[in-house]
Amino acid sequence: MKILLTALLAATPLAAATPAFSPDRVKAHVAFLADDLLEGRGTGTRGHEVAAAYVAAQFAAFGLTPGAKDGSWYQQVRLQEQKPGATPAQLVLTGPNGVKTYAQGSDVLVGVSRRDAATDVEGEVVFAGYGLDAPAQGFDDYAGLDVRGKIVAILSGAPADRPDEIAAHLQNRNVKAAAAAARGAIGLINLPTAASERRSGAWAKSVTSSAIPSMTYLGADGLANDAAPSLKANATFNRAAADTLFAGSPQAFAAIYAEAGTPKARPKGFALPTRVRITATAAFRTVTSPNVIGVLPGSDPKLKAEVVVLMGHLDHLGIGPEIKGDRIYNGALDNAAGVATMLEVARAFAAGPAPKRTLMFVANTAEEKGLLGAEALANDPPVPIGNIAAVVDLDQPMLLYDFNDVIAFGGDHSTMGEAIARAVAKAGVKVAPDPMPEQAIFTRSDHYTFVKRGVPALLLATGHGNGGKAAWDNYLGTDYHQPSDDMKLPIDWAAGAKYAKVNYLIAKELADAPTRPRWYTGDYFGATFAPGAPTIPRKGR
Incomplete structure (x- = not known):
């Protein structure tokens, strides 16, 4: 035996x-x-x-x-x-109530071209909802709008009723910038929503983060990688600046902000009676x-x-x-x-x-x-x-705790999710669904x-x-x-x-x-x- x-x-x-x-x-x-x-x-x-x-x-x-x-x-x-150059960035807004100049880090954060040492962009402003351009997915924010040679103002993120990974992809800043550039825009303004404010935290935190030098990688041609090189400047507004931007418009920003907080918000775009000029220099x-x-x-x-x-x-x-x-x-x-x-x-x-x-x-x-x-x-x-x-x-x-589940962000798009569920079960762990889809992780x-x-x-x-x-x-x-x-x-x-x-x-x-x-x-x-x-x-x- x-x-x-x-x-x-x-x-x-x-x-x-x-x-x-x-x-x-x-x-x-x-x-x-x-x-x-x-x-x-x-x-x-x-x-x-x-x-x-x-x-x-x-x-x-x-x-x-x-x-x-x-x-x-x-x-x-x-x-x-990329760091700020010798001339500080500023944004000048001209509208029905006159001219207002914003220094960098006040109520506005300015971003400039990754390829130009000096930026000077000026244009009329068009509001384009969330700036999502994917009709097949139910997003057609540029419908009926002419943004050629203009600066587009868009809400951050995506509608709350679409907390999925397709929306997470479409609301990516590079994807939105490429969509605006494809329509002929020359600049982009990002507007706050209650959801984006929760994600970003206090405005002061965003100002602090903006002081950290930005980077991009250089391609084989030596050019800085840029998803939308024809967009020469961008800016992020807080609510106070957004209110001023929409002064005299068909709809006040406060109303748009409130609408964006509802589950199925689809704010319609329109031209604003304002012009914006963004100037800045950069050191590389x-x-x-x-x-x-x-x-x-x-x-x-x-x-x-x-x-x-x-x-x-x-x-x-x-x-x-x-x-x-x-x-x-x-x-x-x-x-x-x-x-x-x-x-x-x-x-x-x-x-x-x-x-x-x-x-x-x-x-x-x-x-x-x-x-x-x-x-x-x-x-x-x-x-x-x-x-x-x-x-x-x-x-x-x-x-920071004895976890008993894991999240596979993106696991439900391929058979990887099934493989991971089988694997972690051997350790007594389960796979849980994304608990924070609004974070677009x-x-x-x-x-x-x-x-x-x-x-x-x-x-x-x-x-x-x-x-x-x-x-x-x-x-x-x-x-x-x-x-x-x-x-x-x-x-x-x-x-x-x-x-x-x-x-x-x-x-x-x-x-x-x-x-x-x-x-x-x-x-x-x-x-x-x-x-x-x-x-x-x-x-x-």
Whole structure:
């Protein structure tokens, strides 16, 4: 009997045990990356370079292969930093009540061209609702309006009755800017709604954020990337400035603001009896900052050509305006915790049998500057974009409680959502629906750059269960993009180890599956960005 049992055990392959994940290792990674010595890991700074070297050293210690095209750990991203020039920006509004001049940071925030050192734009103003131009999706805000050579004023966000990810895509500022430019507009004014004010917080917070230099990435032609280069200027108004802008108009801004607060608001556009002139200068400098890329080759002779990407942004805000005696924006949860999770997953995979598909681990740069490192990666990936089977983005895991659910932002557009549900169930965790669709999170992190290239991709975050909602609300209201996002937060390191285990299971499920994820038949994002790609009917339909 003993001989027979031994023979049976030898003939039966045992399922590989799930590796152990260490709270102490997660804590050690976060402690290093969020230390004051790294000065907030601002893009293009010495602190970020040190963080990138740390991640590369960890990849090397695990035994990963350098993943950049040049055979190194680093994909160098060329960026353009933009600061205010010698002449302060201002906006002059001329209307029925006379002329009013706004200095930068008063009731108006001015943004200027990414390609011109001096901006001087003037034109009549046309209100165009939310500025959404997608008739097939029920949005036709430019119908009947002539905005050629004019400045378009639009409400921020989208109607409240469409808190879905299609609306999240359409309300993205770059998408709205491109829509206005396609109609011939020369400038854009963003107007507040109650929802946008809740998202942005106090106006003073927006003014503070506007003082941080902006960036974009430089294309192969050396030009700054710009979704709408024909739009030479933009501005964001608070309610006081918006009231003045609409003075003497067919409808006061107060009425439009109130209408926008109703569930099915569709404010109609009209020409305003006002002109706006925006003048400003800008100073530019070129910055180089790396994406850090490590690869674990797959084990299957056929499937190893396909790649599953696990990534998290390494940058944060660097040194900024002083708040309560602190100027270092450490970014412990945003996103040292996400990178620490990725490192733990990479270590676990490297120590065990390789999965069938190749795994690529990426610590992106310049997410806080507008997803720029991920844009550069998706624009010029180390492997053909068609070989990338799936992307999972780890951004700002809320490790302040023992989570029992996760949110897969974008998971319901492809079979990735089903795969993730199967994977996390092995850890006793469930997938919950998006609890805050009004935040448009699907379009606000690095995975979205791959969605726009037709790759199934999503953002994973801890959910609202088991005290999660209170933790999220408190963090977003108190610590998000503040110096207080540091190691003094009551971080639950056991939750960090659990989150690493969950992401290991997800990556393994995707890497070992017999088929790569597919977009669902008729899904908006699949049809828009991957026309002609194989699809699969959604279950139950």
